[in-house]
Amino acid sequence: MLKIDRALEEYILAHCEPEEEVLAALYRETQVRIYHPRMASGHMQGMILSMLVKMIQPQRILEIGTYTGYSSISMARALPPGGELHTIEVNDELEDFIRQYVEKAGVSSLIQLHIGDALDILPTLQGPFNFVFIDGNKAQYIDYYELALPLVPKGGFIFADNVLWDGKVLKPNLRDNDHFTHGILQFNEHIKQDNRVEKVIFPFRDGIFVLRKK
Numbered sequence: 001m002l003k004i005d006r007a008l009e010e011y012i013l014a015h016c017e018p019e020e021e022v023l024a025a026l027y028r029e030t031q032v033r034i035y036h037p038r039m040a041s042g043h044m045q046g047m048i049l050s051m052l053v054k055m056i057q058p059q060r061i062l063e064i065g066t067y068t069g070y071s072s073i074s075m076a077r078a079l080p081p082g083g084e085l086h087t088i089e090v091n092d093e094l095e096d097f098i099r100q101y102v103e104k105a106g107v108s109s110l111i112q113l114h115i116g117d118a119l120d121i122l123p124t125l126q127g128p129f130n131f132v133f134i135d136g137n138k139a140q141y142i143d144y145y146e147l148a149l150p151l152v153p154k155g156g157f158i159f160a161d162n163v164l165w166d167g168k169v170l171k172p173n174l175r176d177n178d179h180f181t182h183g184i185l186q187f188n189e190h191i192k193q194d195n196r197v198e199k200v201i202f203p204f205r206d207g208i209f210v211l212r213k214k
């Protein structure tokens, strides 16, 4: 697998769509004002999500883990006419920030933000969602997946981010309290055994599991 170093990433970015000003501003403000800014998608991942939405043209997207809204806005702007995106974020301190940028990006009529725990909110949502992006707590991926799968029609897609977890999935002798790595390992094993979906891991960035419901 090709390792993308900084120089190659810059080369890629120089040959792709430029970042929209509102997303660049969101990213900058996330780095300066918000805890754990590494969690934000950024331009590369945003472009990939946007292109996937343009390819699949889902009418309804479900996202678990909004953070500051980079991925939500990237996907919402790529929706086909009449489409909508539901996104769930447990940290209510992020709500004002998210709403401000959703407004600035001109997608407030396309995005429904749910503030609360996805494990409580998912059972209250009505399907169908033909595009699901799982990007919440890595220790809860199996729960999100099992709650979201019934909302996905046959042929619909689920994308689960960070399933290579910075290569830690290969590390022997994990600490017992490394809940995120254990969560990712259990999720990947769960998917491997699951015949309800076709599966492939896209090896870009931190690894995205692409699942298509049979």
Ligand SMILES: C[S@@+](CC[C@H](N)C(=O)[O-])C[C@H]1O[C@@H](n2cnc3c(N)ncnc32)[C@H](O)[C@@H]1O
Pocket (backbone or CB within 6 Å): 039, 040, 041, 042, 064, 065, 066, 067, 068, 069, 070, 071, 072, 088, 089, 090, 091, 116, 117, 118, 119, 135, 136, 137, 140
């Ligand atoms: C990696 S960040 C999401 C990044 C965002 N999707 C992006 O691409 O910019 C993970 C987010 O999931 C949220 N989260 C964690 N557990 C959650 C839960 N049970 N329900 C909803 N959101 C959760 C965290 O608060 C955090 O904001």
